[in-house]
Amino acid sequence: MDALLLSRLQFAVATYFHFLFVPITLGLSLIIAIMETIYVRSGDEDYKRMAKFWGKIFLINFAVGIVTGITLEFQFGTNWSRYSSYVGDIFGSLLAIEATTSFFLESTFIAVWAFGWNRLSPKMHCVSIWLVAIASSLSAIWILIANSWMQHPVGYAIRNGRAELTDFIAVVTQKFAVLTILHVLSAAYILAGFFVLGICAYNILRKQHTEFFIKSFRVAIVFTLIFACFEIFEGHLHGELLKHTQPTKLAAMESHWKTTSSAPMYLLSIPDPKNERNSVEIGKVPYVLSLLATHSLTGEVQGLRDFPKDERPNVWLAYFPFRIMVSLAGLFVLLTVVGWFKRNKLESSPRYLKIMQFAIPLPFIATTMGWTLTETGRQPWIVYGLMKTSESVSPIAVSQVATTLVGFIVLYSLLGLTAFYLIAKVARKGPEPIADSSK
Amino acid sequence: MLETTWFILWGVLWAVYFMLDGFDLGLGALMPILAKNNTDRKIIYSSVGPFWDGNEVWLITAGGVTFAAFPTTYAVLFSSLYSALMLILFALIIRAIPFEFREQIDNPTWRKLWDTCLVIGSFLPALLFGVAFANIFKGIPIDANGIYQGTLFTLLNPYGLLGGVLFVLLFTVHGAIWLSIKTEGELHDRASSMAKKLWPVLLVVAVVFLVATGFSTKLYNNYLQMPLLFVIPLLAVVGLLMTRLFVGKAAFWKAWFASSLTIVSATLFGVVGLYPALLPSSLNPAYSMTIYNSASSPLTLKIMLGVALVFVPLVIGYQTWVYVFFRHKVTEEELAYH
Numbered sequence: 028m029d030a031l032l033l034s035r036l037q038f039a040v041a042t043y044f045h046f047l048f049v050p051i052t053l054g055l056s057l058i059i060a061i062m063e064t065i066y067v068r069s070g071d072e073d074y075k076r077m078a079k080f081w082g083k084i085f086l087i088n089f090a091v092g093i094v095t096g097i098t099l100e101f102q103f104g105t106n107w108s109r110y111s112s113y114v115g116d117i118f119g120s121l122l123a124i125e126a127t128t129s130f131f132l133e134s135t136f137i138a139v140w141a142f143g144w145n146r147l148s149p150k151m152h153c154v155s156i157w158l159v160a161i162a163s164s165l166s167a168i169w170i171l172i173a174n175s176w177m178q179h180p181v182g183y184a185i186r187n188g189r190a191e192l193t194d195f196i197a198v199v200t201q202k203f204a205v206l207t208i209l210h211v212l213s214a215a216y217i218l219a220g221f222f223v224l225g226i227c228a229y230n231i232l233r234k235q236h237t238e239f240f241i242k243s244f245r246v247a248i249v250f251t252l253i254f255a256c257f258e259i260f261e262g263h264l265h266g267e268l269l270k271h272t273q274p275t276k277l278a279a280m281e282s283h284w285k286t287t288s289s290a291p292m293y294l295l296s297i298p299d300p301k302n303e304r305n306s307v308e309i310g311k312v313p314y315v316l317s318l319l320a321t322h323s324l325t326g327e328v329q330g331l332r333d334f335p336k337d338e339r340p341n342v343w344l345a346y347f348p349f350r351i352m353v354s355l356a357g358l359f360v361l362l363t364v365v366g367w368f369k370r371n372k373l374e375s376s377p378r379y380l381k382i383m384q385f386a387i388p389l390p391f392i393a394t395t396m397g398w399t400l401t402e403t404g405r406q407p408w409i410v411y412g413l414m415k416t417s418e419s420v421s422p423i424a425v426s427q428v429a430t431t432l433v434g435f436i437v438l439y440s441l442l443g444l445t446a447f448y449l450i451a452k453v454a455r456k457g458p459e460p461i462a463d464s465s466k
Numbered sequence: 467m468l469e470t471t472w473f474i475l476w477g478v479l480w481a482v483y484f485m486l487d488g489f490d491l492g493l494g495a496l497m498p499i500l501a502k503n504n505t506d507r508k509i510i511y512s513s514v515g516p517f518w519d520g521n522e523v524w525l526i527t528a529g530g531v532t533f534a535a536f537p538t539t540y541a542v543l544f545s546s547l548y549s550a551l552m553l554i555l556f557a558l559i560i561r562a563i564p565f566e567f568r569e570q571i572d573n574p575t576w577r578k579l580w581d582t583c584l585v586i587g588s589f590l591p592a593l594l595f596g597v598a599f600a601n602i603f604k605g606i607p608i609d610a611n612g613i614y615q616g617t618l619f620t621l622l623n624p625y626g627l628l629g630g631v632l633f634v635l636l637f638t639v640h641g642a643i644w645l646s647i648k649t650e651g652e653l654h655d656r657a658s659s660m661a662k663k664l665w666p667v668l669l670v671v672a673v674v675f676l677v678a679t680g681f682s683t684k685l686y687n688n689y690l691q692m693p694l695l696f697v698i699p700l701l702a703v704v705g706l707l708m709t710r711l712f713v714g715k716a717a718f719w720k721a722w723f724a725s726s727l728t729i730v731s732a733t734l735f736g737v738v739g740l741y742p743a744l745l746p747s748s749l750n751p752a753y754s755m756t757i758y759n760s761a762s763s764p765l766t767l768k769i770m771l772g773v774a775l776v777f778v779p780l781v782i783g784y785q786t787w788v789y790v791f792f793r794h795k796v797t798e799e800e801l802a803y804h
Contacts (some may be wrong), residue, residue, distance in 0.1 A: 123770060131784075
């Protein structure tokens with residue numbers, strides 16, 4: 028065990044955990060904003076109760092999301108000091124812009140929203156949740172621009188022994204960033220959608236506050252369906268882009284070893300990195316890999332053997348997560364399409380409701396797999412083609428990182444379990460009774 | 467010039483952070499002494515409920531700006547202070563969570579657990595930020611490659627600890643004044659008499675700190691070169707005296723502003739003394755992190771300046787609005803929400 032491995036583990040623990048809560052924040056704030064807008068426009072008190080009920084869950088989740096975010100920003104300095112000093116000119120400024128433009132707005136107006144029910148006019152109150160929703164998605168945009176720069180660095184020059192910014196617009200508007208933003212935001216909205224749909228399904232099945240949850244379901248199903256469909260389309264563009272930007276990641280996620288034209292796709296392969304091949308290849312579908320990656324049946328797709336062994340990512344961690352993510356994305360479209368057709372007869376669809384309540388964890392698995400592919404697929408680079416992860420760790424003692432890693436695992440586990448318990452408790456209890464909702 | 471501008475902004479961001487999070491951290495640390503029952507505790511939570519989160523973003527921004535404007539300083543500083551910083555971060559986690567979790571389950575043991583978290587999580591950052599900044603003022607053992615040649619215990623030297631005590635006192639006085647603003651009745655009386663009791667201790671520690679700074683640091687060099695700068699520590703002292711004056715007159719908002727002036731000036735006193743260094747090396751001045759050897763490129767600094775000039779005033783604007791909007795006193799009836 029060295030400081031590098033431990034720091035990587037620590038960053039993985041911290042980001043995986045953080046990203047369990049962030050997508051709920053991103054999506055649920057938007058869903059609540061939509062509910063409250065309906066309330067303001069129609070005056071239907073049910074939608075106000077909805078905003079309050081989902082808001083309760085939102086606040087529990089938000090607290091955990093925010094405290095686990097700060098540790099990430101500081102870890103670049105504590106654990107990845109060489110990285111920070113090499114790319115801070117670009118990466119650091121994006122983080123600072125994120126804080127200045129988004130975090131302030133989000134953190135200030137969530138308080139206005141939570142404490143302002145009786146003090147603000149309904150319209151202003153609704154504006155405050157919109158500001159929270161916009162600010163949280165805006166913060167995601169900035170951090171994803173920063174991550175995209177690590178995936179595909181542009182707009183820089185190596186000067187004074189570090190990467191210096193030369194073209195800010197190029198960094199902010201590069202295609203990789205735009206697609207990543209669309210991809211991750213949609214994923215977050217789908218996740219939050221399934222979260223809401225699942226809780227609705229649970230309660231409708233048990234005939235608790237049935238009308239309330241059917242109404243909530245109808246808001247969320249439209250929202251989720253739109254993004255589930257969009258994600259499939261976007262995901263395809265995303266994969267295609269990798270051919271030009273990260274050929275090693277593309278090859279690893281397809282477990283594609285030999286550079287070939289007219290490359291087929293296999294329904295299942297079992298990678299054998301040691302012998303640079305797949306030990307099992309089942310279900311050959313001719314031309315499909317070439318078609319997907321190059322838009323041509325005969326296009327050439329680079330294989331991993333073309334790259335030095337020490338510049339290849341871990342194939343297992345790219346290949347399987349990719350397949351799990353894509354399969355789940357397909358399932359999400361299916362489930363939301365079915366949900367759309369059943370939206371007016373939910374009570375008589377117990378089987379569908381049962382599936383939906385157990386579907387809550389699936390988008391979490393999908394996003395976790397997505398990040399696993401994104402981050403391990405970039406390895407051994409921390410900034411693709413520019414700086415290796417092994418060169419970027421701080422000169423810190425193993426004992427220091429070991430201690431904090433244990434600290435993170437213990438603290439985050441307790442925090443996660445408690446948050447889970449509390450959210451489940453609120454979700455089961457249901458909304459406040461109608462008479463109480465004026466409070 | 468650009469580097470100097472960012473150096474000043476860097477100092478101001480930390481100063482504003484200490485001024486804002488200072489009162490909620492200080493109040494959190496004082497809770498076991500000030501609160502006699504659960505209602506008191508709930509009032510204390512509510513008195514900072516709408517503000518603490520927005521206040522903490524100033525820390526994220528101060529950290530982010532260190533990263534953006536002076537990446538090498540960020541790298542060396544944060545990796546050198548690894549254990550201290552991680553301790554601060556863990557503490558800030560456990561102080562934030564109680565605000566949302568405490569009222570979720572109606573059970574005294576549950577509440578006691580979160581109250582303990584709040585107290586520890588408020589006290590530790592107050593102390594450790596003081597220790598960290600005093601050590602920055604003094605310089606830490608970093609070598610030619612920016613590698614820290616010490617341990618967590620290197621930071622716990624007398625001057626560092628004095629800085630810690632100073633911060634705890636500054637923040638607790640600040641917090642007691644805040645609670646005096648936000649409450650009435652017995653809790654209010656306890657808070658204001660706490661501010662009065664802590665104040666003489668703070669005065670003594672502040673004077674000792676100013677004197678010790680002459681022996682332990684080189685901060686005064688800049689002041690001797692440009693005596694006009696003595697205005698800054700003078701403002702800190704004036705702020706401190708005004709704080710007591712206004713507390714005595716029961717003018718708590720004025721006292722809070724005076725106390726804010728003290729915290730801001732005290733922070734800037736150190737920062738201005740450091741210039742042009744951000745992190746002096748105690749091994750050799752040539753190894754220090756300065757605005758010259760650790761700043762970002764002019765392009766990045768310019769873009770960041772543009773962003774700061776547009777957004778920071780905006781942030782100050784809407785945060786001020788929130789402070790004004792929630793300026794009412796927190797009473798028992800007020801606690802209906804949550």
